[in-house]
Amino acid sequence: MIDVINLKKNFGSLEILKGINITVNKGDIVAVLGPSGSGKSTFLRCLNCMEDPTEGSIIFNGVDIADMKVDINVHRRHMGMVFQHFNLFNNKTVLQNVMMAPAYLKCKDLKQAKSKNRMTKVKNLFRGNKEELIQITATKEQIKAEAKQQALNLLKRIGLDDKADAYPSTLSGGQKQRVAIIRSLAMNPDVILFDEPTSALDPEMVGEVLELMKELASEGMTMVVVTHEMGFAREVASRVIFMDDGQIKEEAPPEEFFDNPKDERLKEFLSKIL
Amino acid sequence: MGNFGLKVDKFIEIFIEQNGYVKVVQGLQNTVFIAVAGLIIGILIGTVIATVKVLPKYKMLPRVLNGVCNLYVALFRGTPIVVQLLVGYYVLVPLTGVNLPGIRVAMIVFGMNSGAYISEIMRSGIQSVDSGQMEAGRAVGLSFGTSMMKIVIPQAVKNILPTLGNEFIALIKETSVVSFIAVADLYMAFNYIGTNSYEFMVPYLVMALIYIVLVLIITLLVRVLERSLKKSDRRN
Numbered sequence: 460m461i462d463v464i465n466l467k468k469n470f471g472s473l474e475i476l477k478g479i480n481i482t483v484n485k486g487d488i489v490a491v492l493g494p495s496g497s498g499k500s501t502f503l504r505c506l507n508c509m510e511d512p513t514e515g516s517i518i519f520n521g522v523d524i525a526d527m528k529v530d531i532n533v534h535r536r537h538m539g540m541v542f543q544h545f546n547l548f549n550n551k552t553v554l555q556n557v558m559m560a561p562a563y564l565k566c567k568d569l570k571q572a573k574s575k576n577r578m579t580k581v582k583n584l585f586r587g588n589k590e591e592l593i594q595i596t597a598t599k600e601q602i603k604a605e606a607k608q609q610a611l612n613l614l615k616r617i618g619l620d621d622k623a624d625a626y627p628s629t630l631s632g633g634q635k636q637r638v639a640i641i642r643s644l645a646m647n648p649d650v651i652l653f654d655e656p657t658s659a660l661d662p663e664m665v666g667e668v669l670e671l672m673k674e675l676a677s678e679g680m681t682m683v684v685v686t687h688e689m690g691f692a693r694e695v696a697s698r699v700i701f702m703d704d705g706q707i708k709e710e711a712p713p714e715e716f717f718d719n720p721k722d723e724r725l726k727e728f729l730s731k732i733l
Numbered sequence: 734m735g736n737f738g739l740k741v742d743k744f745i746e747i748f749i750e751q752n753g754y755v756k757v758v759q760g761l762q763n764t765v766f767i768a769v770a771g772l773i774i775g776i777l778i779g780t781v782i783a784t785v786k787v788l789p790k791y792k793m794l795p796r797v798l799n800g801v802c803n804l805y806v807a808l809f810r811g812t813p814i815v816v817q818l819l820v821g822y823y824v825l826v827p828l829t830g831v832n833l834p835g836i837r838v839a840m841i842v843f844g845m846n847s848g849a850y851i852s853e854i855m856r857s858g859i860q861s862v863d864s865g866q867m868e869a870g871r872a873v874g875l876s877f878g879t880s881m882m883k884i885v886i887p888q889a890v891k892n893i894l895p896t897l898g899n900e901f902i903a904l905i906k907e908t909s910v911v912s913f914i915a916v917a918d919l920y921m922a923f924n925y926i927g928t929n930s931y932e933f934m935v936p937y938l939v940m941a942l943i944y945i946v947l948v949l950i951i952t953l954l955v956r957v958l959e960r961s962l963k964k965s966d967r968r969n
Contacts (some may be wrong), residue, residue, distance in 0.1 A: 509868060536874035546869035550887045559883070560873035626964065639869075646873055 460485050460649060460681060461506065466515035466525075468501055475501045477705040478515070483650065483683060488676050490692035490713075491685045493702035494728060499685045502702065503654050506683065507531075507538045520649065536564060539643025539651035543658050545635040547627035547642070554610055554623040557642050562606035564646075566599050606645075613641040617671060633664030637671050650681040657688055689732060693717055701725045737934075744926065744935040753926045760922030761943065767839045767918070768905040774844025775900070779851025782806065784881055786856050802852070809849035815910050817842050822914040835916040839908070847904055854896050858889030891962045898955035902948050909944075919943060 461483040468476040475498045483489055493499045504510045506517060508524055508531050516523045524534045548556050572593045583589045597605070614620040617637045619630075627635055636656055643651055656672070657665040669691050676682060676695050686692060692699050692713060699716040701709040701724075709722040717733075720726050747753045782802045788795040809817065821842045826833050833841075862885050870880030890897070909920045923940040927933040 507872065509872065532871075532874050532876050535872060538872075540869075540872035542865060542869065542872075544863075544865055546863070546865035548866060548869065548884050550884065550891070560875060563879070563883070564874055643873065 460487075460520065461683075462516075462518040463506070464516045464518070466502070466505055466517065467513050468498075468505055468510060469513045475705055476505065476512075479705075479707055481700065481707065481710070483681065485649075485681055486679050486697075487681055488695055488697045489683045490696035490699045491683065491702060492687070492689075492692060492699060492728075497702045498705040499702050500654055503652050503683060503685050506652055507535055507540055509540070536560075536646055537649045539646060539648035541636070541639050541643055541651060541653045541656050543655040545627075545632070545639045545659070547630075547635055547639055549627055552624050552626055553614065553619065553630070553638055554607070556627065556638060557613060557645050558603075558606040558610035560642070561609070561645050562603050565602045565606065569595065569597070569599060569602065610641075610645055613645060614638075617641060631664065632660045633667045636660060636664075636668045640668070640671055640675075644675070650683065651675070653682060653684040653686070655685050655687065657686065689717075701728070703728075740932050740935050743930045743932050744939070747926050747930050751929065753922075753929075756917070756922040756925050757919070757943075760917055760919040763836055763911075763916060764905065764908050764918045765947070767836065767843055767908045767911060767916070768901065770840035771843030771847050771904050771908075772901050774841065775847030775851045775904070776855075776897075778845060778848025779853075779855045780886065782848065782852035783855035783859055784878075784886075786852070787859050788877070806849045806852060809846050814842070814846050814907055815913055817846055818911065818914050835911070835914045838914060839911045839916050843904060843908065847900060851897070851900060854893050854900065855886075855889065858893035859885055861892045862888045891959075894955060894959050894962065898951065901951055901955075905947055905951065906944060 461481075463479055463481045463483075466476055466479040467474070479502060481489075491499045491502065501510060505512050505525075508517070511527070512525045515525065517525045519534055520537065522529060522534065524531060547553075548559070551559060572595055576592045576595070579590050579592055611620060611623065614623055617640075619634060619638065622630065622634070627638070630638065640651075640656070653672070657668050660668060665688070669688065672682070672684070672691070673695055684691070684696070694713075696713050699711060699713050700707055701716070701720075701722060703724050709716065709720060709725050711720075716725075717729065720729055748757070782805065785795065785798045785802050788799070790796055790799065812820075818839065822835060822838045826838060859881075866884050866888065867877075867880050870884045871877070875883070908918055911918050912921045912924070919940055923936040927936045930936075
């Protein structure tokens with residue numbers, strides 16, 4: 460689903476990523492480990508072009524999204540992202556946070572489809588073989604109601620439906636992160652990228668966030684997770700990647716990765732943390 | 734001080750019996766209209782300029798726009814408002830041949846002038862919002878413009894509301910120079926009363942009072958607005 464080919468990223472003269480090649484298939488859960496400064500987060504942020512790659516390509520569903528000519532916003536809809544610091548929209552309520560993007564984007568699509576239909580109708584007046592109009596299945600109100608219902612269902616799923624009208628500043632860290640996860644889930648993405656989702660949480664709250672992530676994993680969601688949670692990587696991941704110095708040093712299934720590491724740097728890393 | 738009472742009597746006579754109050758109400762209306770229109774135009778222009786200034790700059794178009802905005806700001810901050818009014822009314826209006834009354838010219842000039850200042854206020858507001866907010870907006874597929882309009886700018890405005898209030902207060906006081914292009918504002922009204930009674934002390938005193946009251950009202954409004962925007966905040 461995602462093919463990363465020779466991905467390089469420089470910040471000025473500083474080389475962060477030095478040629479990354481990796482393939483993420485549908486249903487994969489890829490955990491990315493590595494010491495800080497190894498480029499894990501930059502790699503993840505390059506996957507949805509939050510940082511524009513300096514070189515190389517990222518083929519997502521058959522399109523090279525590293526190409527600057529591609530409308531990245533369309534592809535980001537299918538790629539959720541969860542941040543270390545949650546980044547919930549502070550000026551919106553919890554419910555609005557979850558439903559805003561789907562409702563707004565679908566309404567925008569509707570508007571575009573309508574204006575395109577209008578153009579087609581005018582053009583059809585002068586044409587022999589008529590062009591088909593785009594089917595419009597829902598009105599704006601229906602789209603909004605649907606998005607709201609979906610958001611409420613998602614909130615119910617994480618047990619926060621009573622907080623729907625609260626502002627993010629009143630939630631605990633764990634609650635914020637769970638809302639952030641269902642916010643990206645509300646777009647029905649093909650893959651969700653997690654950028655150290657539990658690093659800013661206290662130990663008690665890490666559990667509830669990991670629990671939700673495990674749930675998603677068991678439902679077959681494709682995930683790329685930058686994390687320091689070794690337990691999570693071992694238990695849930697289908698593949699673990701070790702990054703150091705802007706390169707992938709080892710890529711293996713979790714059992715092999717933790718029990719039989721080959722790379723020297725990885726052995727050293729594991730001996731320090733396990 | 735002995736004849737102060739006499740002066741007050743004279744003022745009241747002109748103010749009420751010779752329809753001076755009509756002029757004052759008219760002037761007050763013009764002053765407020767110019768300031769409010771100026772603020773609205775200023776916020777619009779300022780927001781656009783601030784947005785251009787925070788655009789990522791690796792493409793050609795944002796760089797060109799940025800240059801244009803810098804020029805605009807330099808032009809409007811670099812000349813006195815009186816000069817801008819005079820140039821607008823006595824140079825640009827005749828040159829372009831549009832038939833604009835003085836008050837419209839004043840609204841536009843004050844709007845464009847405060848736009849230059851508000852752009853910097855707005856930029857600092859936008860930069861005060863955590864960059865994660867924009868990233869989160871982009872990550873769910875919203876465009877730069879939409880994330881800006883729906884997420885970043887509402888939060889930025891909340892942060893800069895006190896400064897924006899300042900700008901509005903400055904604006905309402907600055908409008909007292911519109912008599913340069915013969916717009917009947919508060920100053921013109923009281924000047925009229927003064928000239929008719931050969932007596933300026935009381936009219937100008939009352940004028941000062943009206944300005945103070947106006948500013949106090951604005952201060953109050955800003956405070957109310959600030960409180961109503963605070964609901965998503967934990968600070969109280």
